[in-house]
Amino acid sequence: MTPCAAAVARDVRSGRASAESVLRAVLRKARARKDLGAFVRLLEDQALAQARAVDAKRGRGETLGRLAGVPVAVKDNMLVRGVETTAGSRLLQGHVASYDAAAVERLLAEDAVIIGHTNMDEFAMGSSTENSAFGPARNPWAPARVPGGSSGGSAAAVAAGLCPLALGSDTGGSIRQPAAFCGVVGLKPSYGRVSRRGLIAFASSLDQIGPLARTVEDAALALSVIAGADPGDSTCSAMPVPDYLQDLGTGVKGLRVGLPREYLAAGLDPEVEAAVRAAVEALRVLGAEVREVSLPHTRYAVSSYYILAPAEASSNLARFDGVRYGRRSPAARSLAELYELSRGEGFGPEVKRRVMLGTYVLSAGYYDAYYAKAQRARTLIKADFAAAFQGVDVLAAPVAPTAAFALGEKSADPVAMYLSDVYTIPSSMAGNASLSVPCGLTKGGLPIGLQLIADSFCEGTLLRAAAALEAAVPFPGLPEADRA
Amino acid sequence: MAISAAEVRRVARLARLRLSDEEAALYERQFGGILELMAELSGLDTAETPATASVSALSNVMREDAARPFPEPERLLALAPQSEGGCYKVPRVIA
Numbered sequence: 001m002t003p004c005a006a007a008v009a010r011d012v013r014s015g016r017a018s019a020e021s022v023l024r025a026v027l028r029k030a031r032a033r034k035d036l037g038a039f040v041r042l043l044e045d046q047a048l049a050q051a052r053a054v055d056a057k058r059g060r061g062e063t064l065g066r067l068a069g070v071p072v073a074v075k076d077n078m079l080v081r082g083v084e085t086t087a088g089s090r091l092l093q094g095h096v097a098s099y100d101a102a103a104v105e106r107l108l109a110e111d112a113v114i115i116g117h118t119n120m121d122e123f124a125m126g127s128s129t130e131n132s133a134f135g136p137a138r139n140p141w142a143p144a145r146v147p148g149g150s151s152g153g154s155a156a157a158v159a160a161g162l163c164p165l166a167l168g169s170d171t172g173g174s175i176r177q178p179a180a181f182c183g184v185v186g187l188k189p190s191y192g193r194v195s196r197r198g199l200i201a202f203a204s205s206l207d208q209i210g211p212l213a214r215t216v217e218d219a220a221l222a223l224s225v226i227a228g229a230d231p232g233d234s235t236c237s238a239m240p241v242p243d244y245l246q247d248l249g250t251g252v253k254g255l256r257v258g259l260p261r262e263y264l265a266a267g268l269d270p271e272v273e274a275a276v277r278a279a280v281e282a283l284r285v286l287g288a289e290v291r292e293v294s295l296p297h298t299r300y301a302v303s304s305y306y307i308l309a310p311a312e313a314s315s316n317l318a319r320f321d322g323v324r325y326g327r328r329s330p331a332a333r334s335l336a337e338l339y340e341l342s343r344g345e346g347f348g349p350e351v352k353r354r355v356m357l358g359t360y361v362l363s364a365g366y367y368d369a370y371y372a373k374a375q376r377a378r379t380l381i382k383a384d385f386a387a388a389f390q391g392v393d394v395l396a397a398p399v400a401p402t403a404a405f406a407l408g409e410k411s412a413d414p415v416a417m418y419l420s421d422v423y424t425i426p427s428s429m430a431g432n433a434s435l436s437v438p439c440g441l442t443k444g445g446l447p448i449g450l451q452l453i454a455d456s457f458c459e460g461t462l463l464r465a466a467a468a469l470e471a472a473v474p475f476p477g478l479p480e481a482d483r484a
Numbered sequence: 485m486a487i488s489a490a491e492v493r494r495v496a497r498l499a500r501l502r503l504s505d506e507e508a509a510l511y512e513r514q515f516g517g518i519l520e521l522m523a524e525l526s527g528l529d530t531a532e533t534p535a536t537a538s539v540s541a542l543s544n545v546m547r548e549d550a551a552r553p554f555p556e557p558e559r560l561l562a563l564a565p566q567s568e569g570g571c572y573k574v575p576r577v578i579a
Contacts, residue, residue, distance in 0.1 A: 191540060231547065234542070325565075326565075376530035376533040
């Protein structure tokens, strides 16, 4: 079994294991599980050079970083210098990144080893990793089911033990929902906690980078590394980064946990509801005070999100014009054709749908009815959370209405797909910190996640509660026989 | 909520997207359902509510406007589908 990231780093630092041997074992598994579609490219040579450099550093007696020799996979929307980075899009095939994303820089500065890019919905638009130019990723627990999305490759890779740690990005649930579907821990940091320099943008008022890991400790470790101010991202906060590992084991005695009644309503699968309620009961037994709270504008979150996110996407994706990078249509005879054909041929159906939607809601005559209205709804959604956090420290909720759905089940119906984000979108709209931690299995053996939401920049509280739950209700992880 | 075929074509043009006839028909069909979802907002009273453009607590993050060289600018140009003499090359704009 692949050891967790904290254990790898300890062993590599102490010399019990070499970074190269750890990497070789992980690459063997990743190569053996190509069927999962978790990776879009493995960076074997580059990773080997990085691992050897870590071992050489130790050989010289130098102190190694916090992620010494830890193999990390990053989502295909994070730039890795000198390496093709494509955001799951045909439009970016052949696009070689000219610099490292800030998060990648920070991983490398702590002696991590970048093993590859993981599969994703094109430009992070989707909830199933079916919208990838490389073909879908599959759920390691049930290969006929989706791993969730859009960071489905990262979740599948960690769940199957192909790497101990991965980065994803979350705009409306794209870390938490795949983490829930694949039975791993997924953390969406507060808006502004992690630099997005070098993240291929989808919706800039929402996008955040965060870790997917098998343990809460690993998620805390990874956040400690990637969080913090960056002059290259003006939305990134200068708020000091605490040591998220320090208070991890201090328990939940006296922690005030809110159960939002709007999240435990019609449309929620009974098995998911039962698992969520059982997890909350476990927190209560550990000393947390549980009370019901209300987030009355929850029902407006999906509709306003699917106005704001596509609007921002239509603007962000205007840069893909066939001139400076990416695909250029060979058929174009004029500049107008160059734009229209390059984009028409390069973007997949969901990206086109969202660029169209975004263009529509921003177009003359519709702006006030859609875009301005959605921005106002966002104010109300944010105020709901602010009011709730007056009385509680953490909110506990489902991550998704159901466990992992089947491949193809929702791909013909965009509205059904959009509604699968109903519980993750509100906290994204408010910019809060939230995570998904495994809390049980359905009778059919599919993972269920508990979502914990805390006020902005209260990741420590979130991780502490998740660690308490993890210790009290151990999650089996994928059976060994099914692992690589 | 329905959207006409002409409207789909207009939006595609604004978005600089060439759509096939099948794609245009598909989006025409699907947009109705999506706009219905969005119409949920019309029931919400926001007369007294200000808009939120960003949830960041930061505003006007300033720094010195100092030029810094990008190492190896030719790497950027090398990403372009076509370039010539240190410039991006595009089809003729003025006939």
